[in-house]
Structures are given as C-alpha cells and as structure tokens.
Amino acid sequence: MNIAVYCGSTPVDNQAYIQAARDLGSWIAQEGHTLVWGGCKTGLMGEVADAAVANQGRVIGVLPDVESIRQRMYPHMTEVVFTTTMAQRKSTMIEMADAFVALPGGVGTLDEISDIFALIRLGIVTQPVVMVNAQGFYEPLRAQFDCMVQAGYMNPGDPQGVLFSDDIREISAHIMASCCSH
Numbered sequence: 001m002n003i004a005v006y007c008g009s010t011p012v013d014n015q016a017y018i019q020a021a022r023d024l025g026s027w028i029a030q031e032g033h034t035l036v037w038g039g040c041k042t043g044l045m046g047e048v049a050d051a052a053v054a055n056q057g058r059v060i061g062v063l064p065d066v067e068s069i070r071q072r073m074y075p076h077m078t079e080v081v082f083t084t085t086m087a088q089r090k091s092t093m094i095e096m097a098d099a100f101v102a103l104p105g106g107v108g109t110l111d112e113i114s115d116i117f118a119l120i121r122l123g124i125v126t127q128p129v130v131m132v133n134a135q136g137f138y139e140p141l142r143a144q145f146d147c148m149v150q151a152g153y154m155n156p157g158d159p160q161g162v163l164f165s166d167d168i169r170e171i172s173a174h175i176m177a178s179c180c181s182h
Helices: 015-030 043-054 086-096 107-121 139-151 168-180
Strands: 002-006 034-037 058-064 079-083 099-102 129-132 162-165
Touching: 002 015, 002 086, 002 107, 015 034, 015 043, 015 168, 034 043, 034 086, 043 058, 058 086, 079 086, 086 107, 099 107, 099 168, 107 129, 129 168, 139 162, 162 168
Parallel strands: 002 034, 002 099, 034 058, 058 079, 099 129, 129 162
Antiparallel strands: none
C-alpha cells in the first residue's frame, strides 16, 4: 500500500513531532507499505523517510521543479518522480496514494491536505485520511471543521472519515480497516 505523507520540511525542535514522524515511518516500512512523500531530507520529511529507510522500507519522493526543494532532495530514495509544478506534484501524490497522512507542517502541508478534504467532499477520494495530532497540533483544524458544519458549509458526515490521532496503533487500524473495506 502506498501511504502519502504530508509534513513540514522545515527543521523543528519539537520532540513529539519528531517522534510521531519516526513512528509513522517505522510503521510504514515494518508493515511492508511504501512511503510516498515530498522527497526532502530536512524537517519531519527527513525524519519519516529516515525511519522508513532504517526499517528497509520503500520511499518514493515526488519532487517538483523548484530549486529550493531539489537542493534538499533526500539521498536514499527507492524511487523519485520529478514533476514540473507543485500542482502536478500534488496530483501525482493523490494518484499514487492508497491512504493519506498529515504530520505537523506549515502552509504547504495545509494546502496539500486541504485538496484531499475537498476531494473527499466531492466523492472523488475515498481513501482513509489521518491527521497525526501530536500534542494537539490539529485541534484547531478539527474545531474549524465543527464550525464549517455548524455554518452549513460542510455536511456533518464530511469529516467523519478523517481520523485525528497521535496513536500509531489507532492510525494503523484506521488505515487498514478503511483500505480493506473498499
């Protein structure tokens, strides 16, 4: 199974975020899945990839033709897919993914996962989605979902397929149950 992981490439000192990335990368590899991610060696992107590689996992980087990103290209990729634009990178990752996971990250992560939410709402994406909620990082987003439901911009069932969790066992169960039920 290809697990698309969205996360920050900016280095952070938060040990809970780093550990969440390492746990996710280890789980992906140990379960025989493939990490599909942005292909950077820095930040949580590097942490999740390092953990997958350390556990003999496959890692596929999807890199756009953006110099600042290519300068930080992860050196130990199993495979690399080059795209022309960021938009093409996002669509390539969506096409490749059997599940989507967002670790903590910045506006790029939010942009990528927002595309997934919009596609879920339209019924285009049915794969499981996980927001790794290390130290409550995604609680404001969960609250925003509630606000959107209350305002009538989302149906109450729209965010139900999205798991907010920092427990790797719960994340694993959600992904496996969702993927195996299709």
